Amino acid sequence: MQQMWSDIDAYIESHLIPEDPILTQTLKNTDEKGFPDHLAVAANQGMLLQMLLQMNKCKRVLELGTFAAYSTMWLARGLPEDGYILTIEGRDTHAALGQENIDNAKLPQTIELKVGRAANILRALPEDFEKFDFIFIDADKQSYPEYLELSLKLSHSGTIIVLDNVIRAGDIMDPENKKPSIEGIRDMYKLMQNHPQLLCSTALQTVGSKGHDGFAIAIVK
Ligand code: DHB
Ligand code: MG
Numbered sequence: 001m002q003q004m005w006s007d008i009d010a011y012i013e014s015h016l017i018p019e020d021p022i023l024t025q026t027l028k029n030t031d032e033k034g035f036p037d038h039l040a041v042a043a044n045q046g047m048l049l050q051m052l053l054q055m056n057k058c059k060r061v062l063e064l065g066t067f068a069a070y071s072t073m074w075l076a077r078g079l080p081e082d083g084y085i086l087t088i089e090g091r092d093t094h095a096a097l098g099q100e101n102i103d104n105a106k107l108p109q110t111i112e113l114k115v116g117r118a119a120n121i122l123r124a125l126p127e128d129f130e131k132f133d134f135i136f137i138d139a140d141k142q143s144y145p146e147y148l149e150l151s152l153k154l155s156h157s158g159t160i161i162v163l164d165n166v167i168r169a170g171d172i173m174d175p176e177n178k179k180p181s182i183e184g185i186r187d188m189y190k191l192m193q194n195h196p197q198l199l200c201s202t203a204l205q206t207v208g209s210k211g212h213d214g215f216a217i218a219i220v221k
Pocket of ligand 2: 039040041138164165
């Protein structure tokens with residue numbers, strides 16, 4: 001099935017996703033530096049992120065897990081020129097690549113990349129740090145419950161929270177699979193269930209060039 005899913009993603013991309021030299025350059029540089037591309041979102045998924053920001057007229061975005069900053073570029077495309085993105089990356093090598101791609105892109109928005117454990121960086125933000133309109137959680141899956149709680153502290157009513165990789169080819173359904181990343185995702189579902197600070201939540205399975213995975217989406221009450 002993987003070949004068909006990839007072919008269909010290529011079909012969608014060729015029809016609906018306009019060429020963008022910044023995005024192309026980001027993927028090219030990431031590949032040339034020897035980094036794998038499976039960690040990045042697909043182009044049609046990136047477009048969904050862009051559109052969610054546009055639908056909600058978002059101006060301030062928090063991203064956990066920068067990697068190559070490819071998703072960061074999509075998030076920037078959904079923002080006005082005075083928009084702001086704080087993106088956090090835990091691995092030094094990924095952060096260096098992400099920063100290089102951000103520098104090369106020369107985007108009008110302010111994009112701040114911080115390196116370190118996202119939970120520590122978020123806890124160290126000043127009390128009066130302006131709240132985010134949109135939060136994309138795409139860092140280590142083991143910490144998703146912690147990231148969700150910390151994100152809620154940085155949210156206002158109506159903030160949208162999107163979490164990547166919440167299906168993992170169905171691994172979340174395998175009771176034998178006790179990997180910390182999989183347990184982290186299951187704990188995220190339990191935390192989202194009837195969470196007093198969330199208006200509503202859902203998750204969507206996706207198939208495509210990145211395999212079988214999915215997004216969870218929540219609106220803050
Ligand atoms: C992995 C992480 C991701 O965020 C992703 O989108 C795909 C794979 C990983 O750690 O394997
Ligand atoms: Mg991801």
